[in-house]
Amino acid sequence: MSDISPIRRELLKNALVTIADNALVMVTRTARTANVKNSMDFSAAICDGDGNLAAQGLAVPVHLGVVMPALRGCLDYFGDDIREGDVLASNDPYSGCSHLNDIFTFKPVYVDGKRVAFVVLVLHHTDLGGRVPGGNAADSQEIFEEGLRLPPVKMRDGGQNSDAVFRIIEANTRIPERVMGDLHAQLAALDEASREVEKIARQMTPATFGSYLVDLVDYAEELTRNSITELPDGEVEFDEWNDDDGAGHGPIHLHLKLTKKGDEIVCDFTGTQDDTGGAVHCNWEFAVSCTYAALRTVLAAEIPNNAGLYRPITVTAPKGTFISVQFPAAVGSRGQIGFRLRSIVLGALAKLVPDRMPACAGGSEFALAASGRTETGRSFLHLEFHNNTGLGGGPDRDGQDAGPYCIGNLANVPIELIESENPIRVERYEFLPDTGGSGEFRGALGIVRDYRFLTDNVRVQVRSDRYTSQPWGLFGGGPGAGGKLTLNPGTEREEALPSKFIRTLGKGDVLNAEMAAAGGYGAPEKRDRAAIARDIAEGKMSLEHARKVYGYVEREAIEA
Structure with missing residues (x-):
């Protein structure tokens, strides 16, 4: 006008x-x-x-x-x-x-x-x-x-x-x-x-x-179309997997064909697996929203975030697939497949613009709900989404350990707050050495939290993933280590847990949650030796891991 x-x-x-x-x-x-x-x-x-x-x-x-x-x-x-x-x-x-x-x-x-x-x-x-x-x-x-x-x-x-x-x-x-x-x-x-x-x-x-x-x-x-025009034309495809659907079926396959032509992008999820049940899948509106969020990462930062950004983008998929479920399907855990939707779009973009995109972000998409009554009879309900452990290695740098996922955007819940409001003690919260995907630029390390429950009859619900479908690396980079859940580790009652479960835990039980690390970028043999030495000195990588994965020798560590 x-x-x-x-x-x-x-x-x-x-x-x-x-x-x-x-x-x-x-x-x-x-x-x-x-x-x-x-x-x-x-x-x-x-x-x-x-x-x-x-x-x-x-x-x-x-x-x-x-x-x-x-x-x-x-x-x-x-x-x-x-x-x-x-x-x-x-x-x-x-x-x-x-x-x-x-x-x-x-x-x-x-x-x-x-x-x-x-x-x-x-x-x-x-x-x-x-x-x-x-x-x-x-x-x-x-x-x-x-x-x-x-x-x-x-x-x-x-x-x-x-x-x-x-x-x-x-x-x-x-x-x-x-x-x-x-x-x-x-x-x-x-x-x-x-x-x-x-x-x-x-x-x-x-x-x-x-x-x-x-x-x-x-x-x-107008700005969005200009920004899309600057991307190379092309048609790329990418596949991703979710470990399961939360109800005993899996792995769940997602497929994306991304076509960029002129000033428009088409994301076609045809080939994605049909709905299998459970509540990890999502409705179509949420799937489209996740796609928009992922594509936003390669568009110019100055574009206002409004409806105009969506107009040059078309998202399609057949009804009834895992990302377009129909009434009356449950969708309470739809955030889980939302992470996979975003990572599949980012993976496709990595093929379209390989010089701009990092490898897959870490995080087992860990969500915890713990509820019950304290020993004094007060009811409590702790809900926590600890979704991200940091980005994958990129074209010119390592993934930032514990850094935010660009399209996750939830903040960390302080341990002090968890412990002050609930009968829960967080006894461990730290990096997991040797877990970041190998590469010229390694992925962010995985993170572990140990939760000890201080009262009986705690109803615990966990939704997580990336136990079998590890965060992928790019261009020769290795995958990040997968997630893992263990009950009462190091005791006679130690028990491996599935990625998604609901059960009642008692006073003194410890839930050990290892969250997946991020993927690496580029061939490991190209990694800077000083960067390896620094990781060893900071406790992020063991000498044994450096020797096995990167061919690093003790003499280099001494000289460094």
Whole structure:
């Protein structure tokens, strides 16, 4: 549009991103559960009045591609029955959301009776009922087993909270005081963000504000197409595996054909295995969101994160595959296959642009839910997602040990917090030497945590992977070491555990969780000898491993 000022557009973009970020800061200061306030398993966004994503905050990337389908589910249901003061909400995967723990809330913003925007907040709520505390059981077969399912509803109607909805949520969680605390934090941040958006829209006038939002999305599309054009044309294919489906079937095969031509990218998952059951698979909206998040890593950093970024990207797959399951399939552990979706896209990109992409990231996608009662009778539920141990080796550097996965984005939960809020003691949290994938540039090391339970009858649920499907290396680099779970290691009661399980543990039991390391990049014989010596000196690599894998000799260690 000729009357759009690029400077004003940039100022508006930054203002909207700041509003979304401030909403998340408010949530961290007022929420009650560690998964929200410490892991920061949440996202904030702003959509235009028609539901198109216009801006997002510092968020969990795979949430954002689901915002528009989830909002569309609400808009399709309510139609013209939306007014000022409403808050729409849903967590229903079959109405566009991702899984039941993620409650999407949408507050319309009005100026002089005209709807100009929606403010969006997504929080992963720790427990919404279901057969297993935490709601992430990998072996569930139907969504009805996983907890409270909220189809599109009004959490607030004309400014008044819906007591019925609040009471239903409160009655369907094992930790009502904490979940309701998180919910109120979510709504308070939504209110504050909507007031700030309204101020901007009033200052600009609704018509001008709307025009700039449309232009901002179009601008993102233009930048995205320019960025895609700079990538080489080509058609590449990549295969990945998940160890199992959580219900006894596996390994699960995923296939991707990625085609880049001109200013567009097509990701075709035809050839991916059909759905086999369990709850590790995902619905289509989440699969598409994961694909967007992975592709974002090779696009220009200055592109605004909004609906325009998605327009040049097409994602396809037959219905009924492992990544496009149909009602009433359970999807509580869909985060697991989400990691594999992202790694398969990154693997395909490594073939398309080999000089830019690192090897596969580490992490066994470890998720732990432990619940029960303390010895004084207080109920507890600890939920933790420890998904990443660092990146793979890249074209010019080692993978950063314990570094963040570029599309994971959850924060570490401090041990002190875990121990202060739960009858759990973390007795070990450290790197695993010799585990990083070998190569000219090695992968990040695996990580281990030992959890000792300090009370009886603790219901423990674990969802993890990468035990048989190790993180892959690139161009001669070796795979990272796989994950492993052991109960009571080093004792007469030592027991190897599967990657996904639900069982009751007792006082004194220790869960040893080894998380997979990242893959290596390039031929090991090209590795710099000083880098090997440094790894040995820092305890990240044993001399024996250096000798066996890299042909390193003691004389080099002495000289170094």
